[in-house]
Amino acid sequence: MDIYFWFFALVAVASGIFMVTAREPLPGALGLLTTFISLASLYLHLHAPLVAIFQITIYAGAILVLVVFVIMLLMTPDEELSVKQYNLSYKSMGAIAGVAMIALLLVGVRGIACIVGEKALPSDFGQPGLIGKLLYSDFLLHFEVVSVLLLVALVGAIYISKRNL
Amino acid sequence: MNDLIIALIKVVFIWVWVLLIAVVMTWVERRGAAMIQDRPGPNRAGPFGLLQPLADGIKLFTKEDIIPAKAKKLLFILGPILFSLPAFSAYAVVPFGDKIVLGGKEIILQVADVNIGFLYIVALGSMAVYGIVVGGWASNNKYSILGGLRATAQLISYEVPWGLALLAIVLVYGTFSLREIALAQQGTFLGILPNWGVFKQPLGFILFIVAAYAEANRVPFDLPEAESEIVSGYHTEYGSMRLGVYLFGEYVNLCTLSALIVTFFFGAWHLPYINMASFLGPISYGIASFLVFFLKVSFFLWLFVWVRWTVPRFRYDQVMGLGWKALIPLGLLNLFLTALAIQLTA
Amino acid sequence: MSGFESIVLYLGMSMIAILAMLGISALLGPFRPKSNKATTYECGVPLFEAGIKRYDVKYYLVAVLFLVFDLETVLIYPIAVQFKSLAQQGWGVFFEIFVFVAVLLAGLLYALQKRAVEWD
Amino acid sequence: MINHDDYVKINIGPSHPAMHGTLRVVAYTDGETVVSADPEIGYLHRGVEKLGEHLSYHQFIPITDRLNYCSAICNNVSYEMAVEKLLGVSAPEKAQLVRVIMMELARIADHQVCVGILGVDLGAFTPFFYLIIQREEIYEIFEHYNGARLTNTFGRIGGVEADLPKDFEQRWKKLKEGIARANEETDKLLTHNRIWMDRTIGVTTFSAEDALAWGFTGPCLRACGVKRDLRKDEPYSVYDRFDFEVPVGKYGDVFDRYMVRMREMEESVKIIDQAFKLYKDMPADAPLMAKVPKTIKPPAGEVYSAIESPNGELGFFIKSDGSDKPYRIKIRPPCYMVYQAFPEMVKGEMIADLIACLSSLNVIAGELDR
Amino acid sequence: MGVVTLNHYILLASVLFGIGAIGFVTRRNAIILFMSVELMLNAVNLMLVAFSRFKADMAGQVMVLFIYAVAAAEVAVGLAILISLFRHVRGVDINRFNLLKH
Amino acid sequence: MGLKAYTGEGWLLTKMEELINWGRKRSPWPLPYGTACCGIEMMCALAASYDMARFGAERPSFSPRQADVLIEAGTISKKMAPILRRIYDQMAEPKWVIAMGACACTGGVFRTYSTLQGINRVIPVDVYVPGCPPRPESLLYALMKVMEKIEKDHPLRALFDREIGQVDLRSCP
Amino acid sequence: MSLKDQVQSCLGPLVVAVSECQGDLSVEVSRENIKAALSKLKEDPGLSFDFLSDLFGVDNSELYKKTAAKPAKKAEAETAPEEPPKPQEFPPRFEVIYLLLSLKTNKRLQVKVRVPEENPVVDSVVSLFKAATWPEREAYDMYGIRFNGHPDLRRLLMWEGFPAYPLRKDYPLEGRGEERHLIYD
Amino acid sequence: MAKPVVEKRYKLSEQVYLWELIKGMGLTWKHFIFNVKASFRPEPHTIPTCWQYPEDRRPIAPNFRGAHMLMLDEEGREKCVGCGMCAKICPANCITVENAKVPEGEEAKYAGKTYSKTFTIDWLRCIFCGFCEEVCPKGAMMLGPEYELARYTPEECLADKSMLLANFHKAKQEGKLRPPREPVPVVGAAAKPGEEKPAASADEKAVTSAAKPKVAVKAKPKAAE
Ligand code: SF4
Ligand code: SF4
Numbered sequence A: 001m002d003i004y005f006w007f008f009a010l011v012a013v014a015s016g017i018f019m020v021t022a023r024e025p026l027p028g029a030l031g032l033l034t035t036f037i038s039l040a041s042l043y044l045h046l047h048a049p050l051v052a053i054f055q056i057t058i059y060a061g062a063i064l065v066l067v068v069f070v071i072m073l074l075m076t077p078d079e080e081l082s083v084k085q086y087n088l089s090y091k092s093m094g095a096i097a098g099v100a101m102i103a104l105l106l107v108g109v110r111g112i113a114c115i116v117g118e119k120a121l122p123s124d125f126g127q128p129g130l131i132g133k134l135l136y137s138d139f140l141l142h143f144e145v146v147s148v149l150l151l152v153a154l155v156g157a158i159y160i161s162k163r164n165l
Numbered sequence B: 001m002n003d004l005i006i007a008l009i010k011v012v013f014i015w016v017w018v019l020l021i022a023v024v025m026t027w028v029e030r031r032g033a034a035m036i037q038d039r040p041g042p043n044r045a046g047p048f049g050l051l052q053p054l055a056d057g058i059k060l061f062t063k064e065d066i067i068p069a070k071a072k073k074l075l076f077i078l079g080p081i082l083f084s085l086p087a088f089s090a091y092a093v094v095p096f097g098d099k100i101v102l103g104g105k106e107i108i109l110q111v112a113d114v115n116i117g118f119l120y121i122v123a124l125g126s127m128a129v130y131g132i133v134v135g136g137w138a139s140n141n142k143y144s145i146l147g148g149l150r151a152t153a154q155l156i157s158y159e160v161p162w163g164l165a166l167l168a169i170v171l172v173y174g175t176f177s178l179r180e181i182a183l184a185q186q187g188t189f190l191g192i193l194p195n196w197g198v199f200k201q202p203l204g205f206i207l208f209i210v211a212a213y214a215e216a217n218r219v220p221f222d223l224p225e226a227e228s229e230i231v232s233g234y235h236t237e238y239g240s241m242r243l244g245v246y247l248f249g250e251y252v253n254l255c256t257l258s259a260l261i262v263t264f265f266f267g268a269w270h271l272p273y274i275n276m277a278s279f280l281g282p283i284s285y286g287i288a289s290f291l292v293f294f295l296k297v298s299f300f301l302w303l304f305v306w307v308r309w310t311v312p313r314f315r316y317d318q319v320m321g322l323g324w325k326a327l328i329p330l331g332l333l334n335l336f337l338t339a340l341a342i343q344l345t346a
Numbered sequence C: 001m002s003g004f005e006s007i008v009l010y011l012g013m014s015m016i017a018i019l020a021m022l023g024i025s026a027l028l029g030p031f032r033p034k035s036n037k038a039t040t041y042e043c044g045v046p047l048f049e050a051g052i053k054r055y056d057v058k059y060y061l062v063a064v065l066f067l068v069f070d071l072e073t074v075l076i077y078p079i080a081v082q083f084k085s086l087a088q089q090g091w092g093v094f095f096e097i098f099v100f101v102a103v104l105l106a107g108l109l110y111a112l113q114k115r116a117v118e119w120d
Numbered sequence D: 001m002i003n004h005d006d007y008v009k010i011n012i013g014p015s016h017p018a019m020h021g022t023l024r025v026v027a028y029t030d031g032e033t034v035v036s037a038d039p040e041i042g043y044l045h046r047g048v049e050k051l052g053e054h055l056s057y058h059q060f061i062p063i064t065d066r067l068n069y070c071s072a073i074c075n076n077v078s079y080e081m082a083v084e085k086l087l088g089v090s091a092p093e094k095a096q097l098v099r100v101i102m103m104e105l106a107r108i109a110d111h112q113v114c115v116g117i118l119g120v121d122l123g124a125f126t127p128f129f130y131l132i133i134q135r136e137e138i139y140e141i142f143e144h145y146n147g148a149r150l151t152n153t154f155g156r157i158g159g160v161e162a163d164l165p166k167d168f169e170q171r172w173k174k175l176k177e178g179i180a181r182a183n184e185e186t187d188k189l190l191t192h193n194r195i196w197m198d199r200t201i202g203v204t205t206f207s208a209e210d211a212l213a214w215g216f217t218g219p220c221l222r223a224c225g226v227k228r229d230l231r232k233d234e235p236y237s238v239y240d241r242f243d244f245e246v247p248v249g250k251y252g253d254v255f256d257r258y259m260v261r262m263r264e265m266e267e268s269v270k271i272i273d274q275a276f277k278l279y280k281d282m283p284a285d286a287p288l289m290a291k292v293p294k295t296i297k298p299p300a301g302e303v304y305s306a307i308e309s310p311n312g313e314l315g316f317f318i319k320s321d322g323s324d325k326p327y328r329i330k331i332r333p334p335c336y337m338v339y340q341a342f343p344e345m346v347k348g349e350m351i352a353d354l355i356a357c358l359s360s361l362n363v364i365a366g367e368l369d370r
Numbered sequence E: 001m002g003v004v005t006l007n008h009y010i011l012l013a014s015v016l017f018g019i020g021a022i023g024f025v026t027r028r029n030a031i032i033l034f035m036s037v038e039l040m041l042n043a044v045n046l047m048l049v050a051f052s053r054f055k056a057d058m059a060g061q062v063m064v065l066f067i068y069a070v071a072a073a074e075v076a077v078g079l080a081i082l083i084s085l086f087r088h089v090r091g092v093d094i095n096r097f098n099l100l101k102h
Numbered sequence F: 001m002g003l004k005a006y007t008g009e010g011w012l013l014t015k016m017e018e019l020i021n022w023g024r025k026r027s028p029w030p031l032p033y034g035t036a037c038c039g040i041e042m043m044c045a046l047a048a049s050y051d052m053a054r055f056g057a058e059r060p061s062f063s064p065r066q067a068d069v070l071i072e073a074g075t076i077s078k079k080m081a082p083i084l085r086r087i088y089d090q091m092a093e094p095k096w097v098i099a100m101g102a103c104a105c106t107g108g109v110f111r112t113y114s115t116l117q118g119i120n121r122v123i124p125v126d127v128y129v130p131g132c133p134p135r136p137e138s139l140l141y142a143l144m145k146v147m148e149k150i151e152k153d154h155p156l157r158a159l160f161d162r163e164i165g166q167v168d169l170r171s172c173p
Numbered sequence G: 001m002s003l004k005d006q007v008q009s010c011l012g013p014l015v016v017a018v019s020e021c022q023g024d025l026s027v028e029v030s031r032e033n034i035k036a037a038l039s040k041l042k043e044d045p046g047l048s049f050d051f052l053s054d055l056f057g058v059d060n061s062e063l064y065k066k067t068a069a070k071p072a073k074k075a076e077a078e079t080a081p082e083e084p085p086k087p088q089e090f091p092p093r094f095e096v097i098y099l100l101l102s103l104k105t106n107k108r109l110q111v112k113v114r115v116p117e118e119n120p121v122v123d124s125v126v127s128l129f130k131a132a133t134w135p136e137r138e139a140y141d142m143y144g145i146r147f148n149g150h151p152d153l154r155r156l157l158m159w160e161g162f163p164a165y166p167l168r169k170d171y172p173l174e175g176r177g178e179e180r181h182l183i184y185d
Numbered sequence H: 001m002a003k004p005v006v007e008k009r010y011k012l013s014e015q016v017y018l019w020e021l022i023k024g025m026g027l028t029w030k031h032f033i034f035n036v037k038a039s040f041r042p043e044p045h046t047i048p049t050c051w052q053y054p055e056d057r058r059p060i061a062p063n064f065r066g067a068h069m070l071m072l073d074e075e076g077r078e079k080c081v082g083c084g085m086c087a088k089i090c091p092a093n094c095i096t097v098e099n100a101k102v103p104e105g106e107e108a109k110y111a112g113k114t115y116s117k118t119f120t121i122d123w124l125r126c127i128f129c130g131f132c133e134e135v136c137p138k139g140a141m142m143l144g145p146e147y148e149l150a151r152y153t154p155e156e157c158l159a160d161k162s163m164l165l166a167n168f169h170k171a172k173q174e175g176k177l178r179p180p181r182e183p184v185p186v187v188g189a190a191a192k193p194g195e196e197k198p199a200a201s202a203d204e205k206a207v208t209s210a211a212k213p214k215v216a217v218k219a220k221p222k223a224a225e
């Protein structure tokens, strides 16, 4: 199953790069969509089918739709994004910082990775029912807080966009 | 290896079946509409005009393919693909019969009975938006963009009541496997009624079917593509087979939705009060279950056509109002009532 | 043969079929470009303004509402599937869902009160 | 004044499903709302008025067919009556009755098309087909009358060119049932349907004062609640002998216009029944033509004469210089006046309502642009 | 290449995070910025799921669900701000947003 | 161009062409361009009593990309001519044009300053239908004539010969 | 009191001439007074011509030519020494006719103004009757008569840039070969 | 934009979408079943509301105004004398007639002393108004039952004499020739039999003087300025 991992990892990285460098936002969003889908495939590989499906339903099906919607609202297809940066040094600085960050992360996480070995999985690992039980027991409070968070986000979004009408 | 072959056969079978339904549906739609409207409809291509879809297909295949100069080429090409892929793939988890025993081997009449099949449908349902958005936006035509925007808003608005109806179903059946849901509908309920979802979830059924009409862009919710002010909506600029794929995807969608309605609410392959398995042989039972399922599906397919030629269509704000002000509160109510009922009987 | 592989098979097949359809069409169709064939259709008049600017912000509100409610339904799924067994332990799970939905219902009511989905 | 740059400019028409071929509206929209609309007409301008100055009085009759082609007969009669007024003759009674019967049939046909198209534009296709089947029967009657279905070239100056066909009575009996059935079916499919009501009730309402100020006539005016019908108010021909009602609406919205049209069809059926009864009482060889010269050379003068066409007041102003050709013909098309208020009507409504409004006005490009 | 281990996932997650970060600092289009943030969040999610898998602890997966909610909330509010900003400056270039300061 | 050898009496090619022609013939989706009185008669032909859909001419599509047969029914004024031309240009190959009615064919009785004297001054016309308006049957007859014309077409040969298809066009306004 | 008298008493000195043809009364008022006359007719309680049925122009040039030709011939035959009519004696070339209708009394009235060719300007009556909006535009389009105070005086039926006024009598029926050109973008 | 307030005009049964929807569906179902049954009938005219054109033609009215025919009389002689009346009345100006004296030895072919040497009707211009038939003093022109006139080129739609005669022969063969129009009774004088256009005989002067309108007083226009 290595090939499975490598394939999707590659797709994820490639489409991520495509997204970041896209001249126009809608192709960028489609690139991000590809990333999401390949990540979902990887989640399947990681015995997390529920998360995989949710990745598609929520990320690809809801959050990204919102982004795409905003693209349609704000931009005409004729409007090309300028890839030109106003400040070259800013850009190179950013690139350097990013690369440095990757390096740092890699170095940092190596240490942790050594500690964690692979463990045998219980049979219902990652199954929806198990997550449901967890949401009811250990994470009950979180679950309710999420609803409040969503409420706040909803109210906030409506307030902000209505204010300008 | 054997498994692979069986899986392959099932995949091919389902593919051909769904395709055939979609093709025949275009014919049924045209002839049905004609019959409703006191006219014969296409009857020249082949007997009863049955080859009409073929003629349309050939015509579309050999039509010139124009990509408007102002369109975004890549996205324009991608549009129909993104639209039809979810539509075509959704049937993978929907059953089309119970099971058939061949050579001592039990074969489930379903491409894949996965334990999250239900969520797979939900996920694919939420992906359908992209084809429309991308197609509409890439055309760079005002009508297309407006049509795409409306279609998206409509689709996502009706996904919520759809999801709420599904949620109530999950509450009732307690599983994500469509096959298990189907199996659970055998026998009777409260003594007299068949044990079908529609009797346990009458409100849920109405919600589901209304949302299904909206998701499939059918009358009275067909405004993204047929509202008279935006010509043909998001596929205004599409011609040739690209249009064909859009139209075809719609019919495949109808097929999936009808199968889902049957699976969730109309007892899948079960006949009321009759247990077919008890008196039919293993092979004939498999075939019979398939046929029963098919008959039920065809009724709902016909219902799509029937309603289409009866009612006018909504206005855009009315669609949104209906979704948010009527269906979603109703969906929440349905959810509440279902949960309450289960809690009380638990 | 697990279910997922069948699905992948099915997906692959769909993909191939769609691409084949479009490919054959591209091969068979005539190709006669003319300068004005590819102009944008605008009911026959020349295009007088590129694209569309300034849409109604309500489209966005609908999308936000959808996002929130979609998340809500999706998050309830794992509990819903266990609802029957959890319900036997008492009313706890019922109230958990109830509170969750009620909070969001408040959101919906707020949105409706703010006329977020009305188009006049 | 609105700054148009702030809004999305949407071009609707001329080649557009809801624009009946030749209309064009440029709508400035804010989201879904129409901020202002600018109808552009003239895409079917055929120079009819100029042409009239170059044709003889007789030759102009076929041209009038092509004005409001949904009810060509009404145009013919209106024109002939104007010339008759100029000449100072009037058609004999039997001819008048034939004219009334034919005009009312044309009115029914016109309303059927209008209602059907309104349905199609709002997504209900089936009533259109049911109505058109009955209209086909009306055309059959026309065809048996003088050989053409749509552009009948009906009547001559001073009368009509033929008697009603022998089988008219039996055809009419059948047709009457058909019309009633089609109307009832349309009623069933549309009038009480909630979707239809939502789409039409309260859409583009127009007050009676506004309507009068803008020069509305016909069903659009009556839908606003003004009881005005030339057949009642300035009875021309033999209309004062018939007993019929003038249906009026209340709010002047699309629904009222639709209902007024539906009810007017019923009234027309009544009129035809009465007229046919009178017609049967006439002797078989009663004259159908007044005495008019072969070449019509009316004395110099200017007259205006109007009738109630299905769309409203259709008037012809003819200025004669004493020669055999009209010096100036001016046609007063009813929907011209109605359509000019279109921007006013749709302001603040939604884009989809614009379509509904336009269809309910029954703007016929032929008489609009002339 | 060998068997896929946690390290591979961490590597992948870091790379994705890095791409997101680079995008975030170098791009000027606000919408792309948002998408870059999403990419970074996804990298984190991947890490969580990977840990959950290799530690055989379901908590990681549940955490991901909550992250989804947070991401959704962030996007909803963020884009709302973006839209209202857009109404002032008619563009999504964040350099133009700076003008608001003056 | 290996297939070019077949373009003579190649059996396969001929059969293929027959099939394609059959498909095109049986599915001529109209673009109803009804501008005036003839449009009303065209409506009759589309409606129940004559039902053009019997020939497969269903789904009247106003988007020129999706239509095969442009049925130009009615007067074209000079103001409208460029629009007609543009719509025609935007239609995808293969396309056919029916000029329905005297006005569309020659301007008919409207020999005036504002009427285009025949749409063949703007676009090539395949079938002319005299009449004012022609009966719906006449239109159906014209559609059948178009079908005859389609049958004589060589779609695949034209495909290899990309030069074919230069429409002969009189000067456009 | 007949309609004619009523109108005359209502308009008083504004009336230039009155004529009647087959029962259609028509009054002529001078160009400057058209708005005043129409508003008087509208407000008069007895008449209340509150509905503008139509408005259009007429080009009388050919009529004048004919009438000029005829008396000239007669003049030759009968009283030769009288001088032939000079062209400048013709009344102004254009007429604008307002068709009024009273909803109360169901009477109709034609109001006429004469507009010279050199300066074809009339006051717009849109402020009195909204219904005049398009007819005035059409009269402008067809005859080149301009209406002072019209909110949006553009061509109505012909396209922008059409070089002539087609309903003028000197414009040939078949036009002068104007075509509208395609603009490709 | 303030709009007049509209009160709702819904009945309760109309407020619920479903009830009326189901009623409507019942109606469409009735039509559907009726037509499905009808379409299995053997004859070509299956669905009663639809004429399936090439096989099943709608019977056209006997006096339908289709393609023109040049009539021959009982002895097979051409009735047309080439007087050109039809060309004069034609509003579309689409008839060209060239008349000539009947040549020696061909008197048997023509009814009159003159005949139309060429006779062309441009069907693409013609608006089928029937005036030419009405005006023809000899009853030589008639608009026949033929309506399948679509052609590939404009030239084919230019009907010359042979085509017009062929139309006559065809109609005669098919028995579709109708008798000429009956004269219409005119006020005062009872129509004289055999007269084509009764109004033609009316005395021009008499009518105009009888109905002389009051002479319009041409007001002396003042100087406009
Ligand atoms: S040909 Fe005759 S019927 Fe057709 S559009 Fe022209 S005038 Fe009208
Ligand atoms: S057809 Fe009649 S009117 Fe015409 S030229 Fe012959 S005889 Fe004269």
Ligand code: SF4
Pocket: H086, H089, H090, H091, H092, H093, H094, H095, H121, H125, H126, H127, H128, H129, H130, H131, H132, H133
């Ligand atoms: S039918 Fe009318 S248009 Fe045709 S040739 Fe005769 S007179 Fe002319």
